[in-house]
Amino acid sequence: MKNIFSLIVVLFIFSSCGAQNTTTDVKTETSILESNDNPKLVVGIVVDQMRYDYLTRFESKFGDGGFNRMINEGFNCKNNHFNYVPTYTGPGHTSVYTGTTPKYHGIIGNNWYDKEIKEMVYCAADDNVTSIGTEDKAGKMSPHRMQTTTFSDENRLFTQMKGKTIGVALKDRGAILPAGHTANAAYWFHGRDEGSWISSSFYMNALPQWVKDFNTSEKAESYLKEWDTFYDISTYTESGVDENTFEGGFKGKEKATFPYDLKALSKDNRGFDILKATPYGNSLTTDFAIAAINGEDLGKDKITDVLAVSYSATDYVGHNFGVNSKEIEDTYIRLDKDLERLFQYLDTTVGQGEYTVFLTADHGAVDVPSYLNSVKVPAGYVDNKDRKVKLNAFLKETYGGEDIVENISNDQIFLDRVKVKALGLKLSDVQDAIAMEELSYPNVSKVYTGTTMSTTSFSFGVEELLQNGHNQKRSGDVLIVNDAAYISYGKTGSTHGSALNYDTHVPLLFFGKGIKHGQTFDKTVIPDIAPTISALLGVSFPNGATGQPLGYVID
Numbered sequence: 116m117k118n119i120f121s122l123i124v125v126l127f128i129f130s131s132c133g134a135q136n137t138t139t140d141v142k143t144e145t146s147i148l149e150s151n152d153n154p155k156l157v158v159g160i161v162v163d164q165m166r167y168d169y170l171t172r173f174e175s176k177f178g179d180g181g182f183n184r185m186i187n188e189g190f191n192c193k194n195n196h197f198n199y200v201p202t203y204t205g206p207g208h209t210s211v212y213t214g215t216t217p218k219y220h221g222i223i224g225n226n227w228y229d230k231e232i233k234e235m236v237y238c239a240a241d242d243n244v245t246s247i248g249t250e251d252k253a254g255k256m257s258p259h260r261m262q263t264t265t266f267s268d269e270n271r272l273f274t275q276m277k278g279k280t281i282g283v284a285l286k287d288r289g290a291i292l293p294a295g296h297t298a299n300a301a302y303w304f305h306g307r308d309e310g311s312w313i314s315s316s317f318y319m320n321a322l323p324q325w326v327k328d329f330n331t332s333e334k335a336e337s338y339l340k341e342w343d344t345f346y347d348i349s350t351y352t353e354s355g356v357d358e359n360t361f362e363g364g365f366k367g368k369e370k371a372t373f374p375y376d377l378k379a380l381s382k383d384n385r386g387f388d389i390l391k392a393t394p395y396g397n398s399l400t401t402d403f404a405i406a407a408i409n410g411e412d413l414g415k416d417k418i419t420d421v422l423a424v425s426y427s428a429t430d431y432v433g434h435n436f437g438v439n440s441k442e443i444e445d446t447y448i449r450l451d452k453d454l455e456r457l458f459q460y461l462d463t464t465v466g467q468g469e470y471t472v473f474l475t476a477d478h479g480a481v482d483v484p485s486y487l488n489s490v491k492v493p494a495g496y497v498d499n500k501d502r503k504v505k506l507n508a509f510l511k512e513t514y515g516g517e518d519i520v521e522n523i524s525n526d527q528i529f530l531d532r533v534k535v536k537a538l539g540l541k542l543s544d545v546q547d548a549i550a551m552e553e554l555s556y557p558n559v560s561k562v563y564t565g566t567t568m569s570t571t572s573f574s575f576g577v578e579e580l581l582q583n584g585h586n587q588k589r590s591g592d593v594l595i596v597n598d599a600a601y602i603s604y605g606k607t608g609s610t611h612g613s614a615l616n617y618d619t620h621v622p623l624l625f626f627g628k629g630i631k632h633g634q635t636f637d638k639t640v641i642p643d644i645a646p647t648i649s650a651l652l653g654v655s656f657p658n659g660a661t662g663q664p665l666g667y668v669i670d
């Protein structure tokens with residue numbers, strides 16, 4: 116009797132195990148990763164220094180397959196802004212992918228003064244890794260200073276590291292920060308006399324074969340050719356005259372006018388680095404992005420991969436020639452062709468409607484102030500050269516200490532807190548005194564202290580943007596805001612960094628799988644992008660995200 120009972124129990128266990136196995140098999144086959152209806156590939160595109168008005172100003176010059184395809188098929192957020200300062204490349208790329216601002220992600224500038232080690236640090240530099248693909252230190256980079264996760268990190272965690280992430284840009288920080296901490300790889304361009312795509316030991320021990328093949332293909336070399344306008348220059352009615360006093364140009368050429376013989380000019384302009392300040396830098400980036408899709412099999416299975424592409428050449432061209440130049444117009448006309456080529460490649464390899472793209476910028480840029488002056492708009496230049504000496508003299512007279520100001524960078528003043536304490540002074544009193552003094556200087560519009568940023572909550576205006584950019588551990592003691600269109604920069608070319616609309620208003624386009632067709636003038640902010648993509652994929656928001664998913668964008 117006992118044996119029969121045991122047999123029944125054993126049979127029951129076996130049969131239920133069998134049933135469980137069947138269930139498990141079915142579940143495995145329909146695993147969420149394999150059966151979901153997510154895009155096979157998310158392509159994030161950041162166009163460095165792209166102002167919103169480039170979409171509208173050059174619209175008639177664009178074809179149907181690039182920017183206008185995204186607008187005509189996808190969703191156009193027309194009132195999209197950065198919601199912090201400073202508006203620079205490192206913080207910009209980080210904020211797009213982490214869904215938050217420097218206050219939380221910690222990338223407070225491209226370079227900043229590190230209060231602990233009392234030295235300037237670069238956002239992506241990392242002495243603990245080695246260069247891969249070059250002997251130069253240009254590869255000693257990683258995202259270690261970024262303190263929160265990106266949506267690409269969350270996608271990696273969600274997919275048990277099966278969904279890949281690859282970052283690509285001419286600039287190291289444009290590739291590394293978007294790709295996140297868990298990326299399979301980030302690649303950037305090393306110019307000089309090498310002209311090759313490199314990486315760091317943070318990701319790998321050696322370049323994969325497809326990168327080596329790309330580097331030996333002489334693609335970069337092929338772009339050292341003549342740069343003339345894509346269409347007849349007389350049709351470029353959306354930009355200023357070609358010859359003017361507002362442009363920098365290249366060393367070795369007297370006038371900043373078309374055409375440019377890049378092969379000849381490369382000798383005086385750091386070799387292959389000259390490509391960075393021409394539209395061919397973006398074409399080369401497109402070539403490499405396509406090689407990455409092919410080499411890494413991105414978008415080949417149902418597990419979502421992420422390709423983060425940043426087009427850096429637009430920034431170099433803007434800094435060199437200014438936002439109203441014929442060179443900028445031609446650069447955007449040609450970028451439109453590169454985007455068309457990229458989307459066509461994605462259509463044929465990943466499949467039309469199987470991938471999702473977003474396009475935005477890392478900051479905008481101001482019209483060249485000397486040009487604005489010539490058309491009567493208030494603008495100008497601030498000279499920060501003697502500021503530290505001047506402030507230290509003021510502080511010595513007021514409090515008696517030497518060299519209390521340690522560093523001034525990114526419009527922030529850093530104090531020697533040990534000296535402040537040794538003099539028996541209250542930090543906030545010294546900050547207030549400096550703020551009042553600064554406000555008396557020409558073209559200083561507003562000044563706030565770090566203490567105010569930490570003790571008051573702002574929800575509007577430049578104060579809100581300063582607060583979102585203010586990281587208690589890393590940012591300065593006093594924050595300076597210049598008058599509109601007053602920059603600390605040379606007299607030619609454009610720059611960026613402020614809380615004004617020319618720096619904050621940038622495009623935000625979504626298109627492809629899971630995206631509605633439409634447009635909005637409702638305000639959106641850069642940190643909304645990452646939660647929107649996270650929501651589309653059903654993955655966790657980046658851990659520090661403060662933006663909100665744009666539900667009306669998702670189908």
Ligand SMILES: [Zn+2]
Nearest residue numbers: 164204430434
């Ligand atoms: Zn820039």
